[in-house]
Amino acid sequence: MSDAAPSRRGTTRRGTTPGPLLSSVRAAPAGAAQRADAAEAGLLASLVPLLAEWLPRQRWFAGKGRPITGFTLVTATELLPHTTGTTTPGLLHLLVRAHQTGSPTARPGPLDAPVHAGTDDCYQLLLGIQDVLPPHLAPALIGRPSGGPLHGRTVYEGLADPRLASLLLERLRVPGRLGPLRFTREEGAVIAAGLAPKLLTAEQSNSSVVYGETYILKLFRRVCPGTNPDLELPRALAAGGCARVPAPAAWFEAELPGPDTEALTLGVLQPYLPGSADGWQLALSALAVRADFTASARALGHATAEVHGALAEALPTVVLRRPQLEHLAAAMTRRLDAAADAVPALRPYRAALRGAYDELAALGRAGRTWRAQRIHGDLHLGQALRTAEDGRWALIDFEGEPARPLAERCRPQPAARDVAGMLRSFDYAAAVGRAGGSTWSARARAAFCEGYAAVHGDPREDPELLRAHETDKAVYEVLYEARHRPDWLPVPMSAIRRLADSPAAGEAVAGAARPGGGTPGRTDEVPESDPSA
Structure with a gap:
C-alpha cells in the first residue's frame, strides 16, 4: 500500500470540530482557519501510514485488490477528548476518503461488486485514543502515530x-449536534441509559453493537450522500403500521457544507430481538435432523409479501414498460458476459442463460408491463429472523447490496428480485446441509411462493420475470464463488445447469438444486451467515 502524502482534494475544514487533539487555535481569530487547516493536515498525515496498513485488512473495506494512493480528510469530530496522562480514552470520529486507482485483482473484495477505476470511497472511522492500550484491547490496535496532534499516543478501533x-x-x-454530526431520536422512543455494549464480530460490510439485549446499533462503514435505505425503508414501514421490521429508535448523520450536499447516514439504532x-x-x-421446513418457508413467504405490500403502499411505485424492460435485460446480459469471461465453467451455458433475458425483453416489446417498487434488495435467509417471543418472522438489513451505488439501491425494482434471492438461499441451505438429491429445496421454494401468494400474488404467475432474476442472482454467485471460495462453485453451478436446461420457467422456479458437481467443500463447517448473501 502506498504511504504517499494525503491528497487535499475534497477536504472540508468547516466539517472539522476543533479540540485539544485537532487544534489549539482559540485565541486568535486572524489566521485561525489556516491553523485549523494545518492541524487537520497534520492529523491526517500522521494517520496515513497506519490507515494504509489497517484499512485493507478490515472485512468492510470495499477496495481490496487495488492500491491506496492517498487519503482526504472529510470531517474530524472529537466525540470525547483525551487528556495525556489519564486513563480515560478519547474518541475521534473521522470521515476519510480513500483514493484508489486501477482495476481490482482476480480476488477483488468481499462483496465482489463492480469497482470502477478511480473510485474514491468514503469510510466512517471511530478511533479510540489512549496513552497506553490495555491488554484486553490489544486486538483493536491500529498503531501509534508519529508526528501530528496524536504523536506518541495509541490509536485503536473505538467500537471495541x-x-x-x-x-x-x-x-x-x-x-x-456536534460539529457536522447530527444525532436524532425518533419521537416517542425511550432509550434507557447504561445498557452494556457488545461489539458483534460477524458483520461484513458494516459494524454492529448490541446494547443490553435491547437495541442494536448498525454503523455504516462505507458512506455516501443520501439517506441509507436501512433508515428510510424501516421508518416508512413503521409509519405505515408494518410490524415485520424493527422500527428505528434513533440515528445519526453527517451534514457537509455546500448547498446541494445531502446528509450522509452514519448509523441506525433499532430494537434488538x-x-x-x-x-x-x-x-x-x-x-x-432431516426435519420438514415447509411450514417455516410458507410463513416466511407470507411475511415477505406483507413487507412488499407495505412498501408499495408507503412509497411510490412505477410501471416497467418496453424501454425499462429492455434496459433491465441488457444489464443482466452484461453481467452474464462479464462473469462468463471471468469464469470458464459458465461459458457453455451463456447462450441458454441469455435466452431468459431475451425473453424478458421480448415480452416488453410485445407490450407486457410489470410493476416496480421499493424492495429489500438483498434478501436471503440470513436477513430473516424468527422471534423467540411469538415465532413470527421479521426482516432486517434493508441496506441492499452495499457496494452498489445508492441511487441504484433506492430505485424501484420488481419484487421478483427479492423472491429470487430467497429461492437461491434455499438452494444454498440444501447444499450446505447436505440434502443431496432430496427434494428439500424444492419443497421449501414452493412453500415460500405459496405463502407469498396468499398475500401479494403468486410470483410463479410471472415465470419469465422470476426466471430472469433467479438467473441473474445465480450468475452473481458463480462469479463470487469462483473468486473467493472455489470449493463452493458447484452450488451455484447446479442452479446454472437447471436454469439453462429448463426453458419452462415454472420448472426453474420449482425445481430443487441438484449439486451434480458435488456439495461444496468444508460443509462440516457451518458458515456464520447465509453464503448466498
Whole structure:
C-alpha cells in the first residue's frame, strides 16, 4: 500500500470540530482557519501510514485488490477528548476518503461488486485514543502515530472499547449536534441509559453493537450522500403500521457544507430481538435432523409479501414498460458476459442463460408491463429472523447490496428480485446441509411462493420475470464463488445447469438444486451467515 502524502482534494475544514487533539487555535481569530487547516493536515498525515496498513485488512473495506494512493480528510469530530496522562480514552470520529486507482485483482473484495477505476470511497472511522492500550484491547490496535496532534499516543478501533461504545448510545439518547454530526431520536422512543455494549464480530460490510439485549446499533462503514435505505425503508414501514421490521429508535448523520450536499447516514439504532434465530441457522438445523421446513418457508413467504405490500403502499411505485424492460435485460446480459469471461465453467451455458433475458425483453416489446417498487434488495435467509417471543418472522438489513451505488439501491425494482434471492438461499441451505438429491429445496421454494401468494400474488404467475432474476442472482454467485471460495462453485453451478436446461420457467422456479458437481467443500463447517448473501 502506498504511504504517499494525503491528497487535499475534497477536504472540508468547516466539517472539522476543533479540540485539544485537532487544534489549539482559540485565541486568535486572524489566521485561525489556516491553523485549523494545518492541524487537520497534520492529523491526517500522521494517520496515513497506519490507515494504509489497517484499512485493507478490515472485512468492510470495499477496495481490496487495488492500491491506496492517498487519503482526504472529510470531517474530524472529537466525540470525547483525551487528556495525556489519564486513563480515560478519547474518541475521534473521522470521515476519510480513500483514493484508489486501477482495476481490482482476480480476488477483488468481499462483496465482489463492480469497482470502477478511480473510485474514491468514503469510510466512517471511530478511533479510540489512549496513552497506553490495555491488554484486553490489544486486538483493536491500529498503531501509534508519529508526528501530528496524536504523536506518541495509541490509536485503536473505538467500537471495541465498551466505554466508547457506550458514549455513542448516550449521544443517541440525547439528540443534538456536534460539529457536522447530527444525532436524532425518533419521537416517542425511550432509550434507557447504561445498557452494556457488545461489539458483534460477524458483520461484513458494516459494524454492529448490541446494547443490553435491547437495541442494536448498525454503523455504516462505507458512506455516501443520501439517506441509507436501512433508515428510510424501516421508518416508512413503521409509519405505515408494518410490524415485520424493527422500527428505528434513533440515528445519526453527517451534514457537509455546500448547498446541494445531502446528509450522509452514519448509523441506525433499532430494537434488538433477543433469542431470535435467523432463517439460515433455522434451515440448517432442520436439515441436520432431516426435519420438514415447509411450514417455516410458507410463513416466511407470507411475511415477505406483507413487507412488499407495505412498501408499495408507503412509497411510490412505477410501471416497467418496453424501454425499462429492455434496459433491465441488457444489464443482466452484461453481467452474464462479464462473469462468463471471468469464469470458464459458465461459458457453455451463456447462450441458454441469455435466452431468459431475451425473453424478458421480448415480452416488453410485445407490450407486457410489470410493476416496480421499493424492495429489500438483498434478501436471503440470513436477513430473516424468527422471534423467540411469538415465532413470527421479521426482516432486517434493508441496506441492499452495499457496494452498489445508492441511487441504484433506492430505485424501484420488481419484487421478483427479492423472491429470487430467497429461492437461491434455499438452494444454498440444501447444499450446505447436505440434502443431496432430496427434494428439500424444492419443497421449501414452493412453500415460500405459496405463502407469498396468499398475500401479494403468486410470483410463479410471472415465470419469465422470476426466471430472469433467479438467473441473474445465480450468475452473481458463480462469479463470487469462483473468486473467493472455489470449493463452493458447484452450488451455484447446479442452479446454472437447471436454469439453462429448463426453458419452462415454472420448472426453474420449482425445481430443487441438484449439486451434480458435488456439495461444496468444508460443509462440516457451518458458515456464520447465509453464503448466498
